[in-house]
Amino acid sequence: MDSTALKETVLEKDSRILPEIMDRVVQYALDYLRKIDDFPVGRNAPVIPHDSLSDDSMGLKQAFGRFIDQYEQLMVASSGPRYFGFVTGGVTPAALMGDWLTSVFDQNPQGFQDHGDISANIERNTITLLLELLRLPESFTGGFVTGATMANFSSLAVARQWVGEQMGKDIAREGMDQKLHILSATPHSSSVKSLAMLGIGSNNLIKIKVLENREAMDINDLEQRLTALKGQPAIVISSAGTVNTVDFDDMQAISTLREKYNFWWHIDAAFGGFVACSSNFSHLLKGWEHADSITVDCHKWLNTPYDGAVFLVKKDHATLQVQTFQNSNAPYLGDPLAKCSYLNFLPENSRRLRALPAWFTLMAYGREGYREIVDNNIKHAQEFARLIRQSSRFRLLADVRVNVVAFTLNEQQVEAEKVNNILKKLNERGKVFITPTIMNGNAGFRAAFVNWRTKMADVELLMNELDVVS
Ligand SMILES: Cc1ncc(COP(=O)(O)O)c(C=O)c1O
Known part of the structure; x- marks a missing residue:
C-alpha cells in the first residue's frame, strides 16, 4: 500500500x-x-x-x-471614522460581505455567454444599479477596474482611439505619430499619469485657465482653445470634484460646447460623482450625462473596500472600445469584435469579481442610504470649516464647497517642514489622520470627509488633536 x-x-x-x-x-x-x-x-x-x-x-x-x-x-484603522486622508471611504457592512464572498467564489468576470459563470452578468447588473444611483442614463456601459487611476487610463485609452478615428488612423494597431490635443484645467494627477502611460505624453496637456479663486475651468478660455484647433479633434478632461476644493467644471457649458466643437469629453468624477445622491448638490453635475466617458470610484464615496472603480463609456463608442482592448492575436479567445465580453472591453483579461462588494452595498442601502452618507459627510466638512474659522491657530486655504477642507496655520508664510512636523506628531498620537497639501504655493493640510462611520464627535476630536499638536 x-x-x-x-x-x-x-x-x-x-x-x-x-x-x-x-x-x-x-x-x-x-x-x-x-x-x-x-x-x-x-x-x-x-x-x-x-x-x-x-x-x-x-x-x-x-x-x-x-x-x-x-x-x-x-495596522492602522484607515477604514475607521477618524481617517480623513486622501478621499477614501470606509467599508459598509454589506460591502464587506460582498468582498469576502468575492474570494469565496473566486469568479473571473470575462464573458457573458460562453464562460460558464454569471459573474460578468453580476458586474453588468451592478453597473446598472450604479447608473441609477448616479442618475445617469443607460446609454453608458461600464466595467470595473482597480481604482480611479485605471478608470481615467481606460477612458482616455478609448478617447485616444476616437481621436485616431477622426484622423483616419487606428491607433491601437498602428500606434501614434502625431501630437494629440488634450485640454484640462485642474486634472487629477492620475489623469496626467495616464497621458504618460498611454504614450500621449504628459507634457502635451494644454492647461485651460481657471476662474478667479477657483479650480474650475474658465469656459471662455476653453472655447478659445477649441476654436484655435479649427476642427482638429481634441480630448477635454474635466473635473467633477477637485481634490483640494472639490470644485466642479461647468458641465452644462461644456456639453453646449460639445455640440459646436469636435472633442471627446471625459469627466473625472471619482468621488464628486456621488453628489448626485444629494438633493442640495446634484445640480453641480447638471449636463454630465452628455459626456463620452466618466470615472467613478467605488472605494471612495460608495464606501466599498479597495480596490474597485468604474469607467463608464457611451455605448455608441463600443466599437472603439473593442478596438482599444481587443485580444486580437489570441485565436483561442474567439473573434473580439463578435464577442461583447469584458475580455475585449477593458485592460485586464482576468479579474476578480470586484463588482460584488458594490452590488451588496447598493442593494442593501439604496438611494436613501447613500443620500444620508453623502449629506452627513458634507455637514461634517462644513462643521470642521466652522471650527477652523473660529480657531486662532488655523485658517482656511479655500472656501469649503463640498466635503474637503483645505487649511493651514494662521501665519503669513507656512513652511512645508512645519506642516510635516505637525502631521508627524498627529501620526504618533494616532487618533486622527489627515494629509498634507499645497495650494497656491501655500503648504497646508487637507481633511476629506467620505466615511459612513464618521460622526460630529470625530470632527470635534480632529480639531482638539490639531490644537494639541500645533
Ligand atoms: C478626482 C480623483 N481622480 C482620481 C483619483 C485616483 O484614485 P485611485 O487612487 O483610486 O486610483 C483620485 C484619488 O484621490 C481622485 O480624487
Missing part, C-alpha cells in the same frame, strides 16, 4: 480545520471592527525585516498567528 496515500498533507489538514479557523478569523475581524473607533488611525510605521520562505509548510493556523504577532500592532 502506498504510505503517502495515508498521510494528510498540510493543505488537506487546513481544509479540514477551515471551519474552526474561519470562526476564529470572523471573531478576530468582528473584534477589530468593534474597536475600530479606538484603533490607531495613523502610525509612524517602522521598517520591518522581511520574512524568509521556509522549506516546509507551517499551515494556516501558524500563519494566522504570525500575522497577528508581526502585523496587528502595525
Whole structure:
C-alpha cells in the first residue's frame, strides 16, 4: 500500500480545520471592527525585516498567528471614522460581505455567454444599479477596474482611439505619430499619469485657465482653445470634484460646447460623482450625462473596500472600445469584435469579481442610504470649516464647497517642514489622520470627509488633536 496515500498533507489538514479557523478569523475581524473607533488611525510605521520562505509548510493556523504577532500592532484603522486622508471611504457592512464572498467564489468576470459563470452578468447588473444611483442614463456601459487611476487610463485609452478615428488612423494597431490635443484645467494627477502611460505624453496637456479663486475651468478660455484647433479633434478632461476644493467644471457649458466643437469629453468624477445622491448638490453635475466617458470610484464615496472603480463609456463608442482592448492575436479567445465580453472591453483579461462588494452595498442601502452618507459627510466638512474659522491657530486655504477642507496655520508664510512636523506628531498620537497639501504655493493640510462611520464627535476630536499638536 502506498504510505503517502495515508498521510494528510498540510493543505488537506487546513481544509479540514477551515471551519474552526474561519470562526476564529470572523471573531478576530468582528473584534477589530468593534474597536475600530479606538484603533490607531495613523502610525509612524517602522521598517520591518522581511520574512524568509521556509522549506516546509507551517499551515494556516501558524500563519494566522504570525500575522497577528508581526502585523496587528502595525495596522492602522484607515477604514475607521477618524481617517480623513486622501478621499477614501470606509467599508459598509454589506460591502464587506460582498468582498469576502468575492474570494469565496473566486469568479473571473470575462464573458457573458460562453464562460460558464454569471459573474460578468453580476458586474453588468451592478453597473446598472450604479447608473441609477448616479442618475445617469443607460446609454453608458461600464466595467470595473482597480481604482480611479485605471478608470481615467481606460477612458482616455478609448478617447485616444476616437481621436485616431477622426484622423483616419487606428491607433491601437498602428500606434501614434502625431501630437494629440488634450485640454484640462485642474486634472487629477492620475489623469496626467495616464497621458504618460498611454504614450500621449504628459507634457502635451494644454492647461485651460481657471476662474478667479477657483479650480474650475474658465469656459471662455476653453472655447478659445477649441476654436484655435479649427476642427482638429481634441480630448477635454474635466473635473467633477477637485481634490483640494472639490470644485466642479461647468458641465452644462461644456456639453453646449460639445455640440459646436469636435472633442471627446471625459469627466473625472471619482468621488464628486456621488453628489448626485444629494438633493442640495446634484445640480453641480447638471449636463454630465452628455459626456463620452466618466470615472467613478467605488472605494471612495460608495464606501466599498479597495480596490474597485468604474469607467463608464457611451455605448455608441463600443466599437472603439473593442478596438482599444481587443485580444486580437489570441485565436483561442474567439473573434473580439463578435464577442461583447469584458475580455475585449477593458485592460485586464482576468479579474476578480470586484463588482460584488458594490452590488451588496447598493442593494442593501439604496438611494436613501447613500443620500444620508453623502449629506452627513458634507455637514461634517462644513462643521470642521466652522471650527477652523473660529480657531486662532488655523485658517482656511479655500472656501469649503463640498466635503474637503483645505487649511493651514494662521501665519503669513507656512513652511512645508512645519506642516510635516505637525502631521508627524498627529501620526504618533494616532487618533486622527489627515494629509498634507499645497495650494497656491501655500503648504497646508487637507481633511476629506467620505466615511459612513464618521460622526460630529470625530470632527470635534480632529480639531482638539490639531490644537494639541500645533
Ligand atoms: C478626482 C480623483 N481622480 C482620481 C483619483 C485616483 O484614485 P485611485 O487612487 O483610486 O486610483 C483620485 C484619488 O484621490 C481622485 O480624487
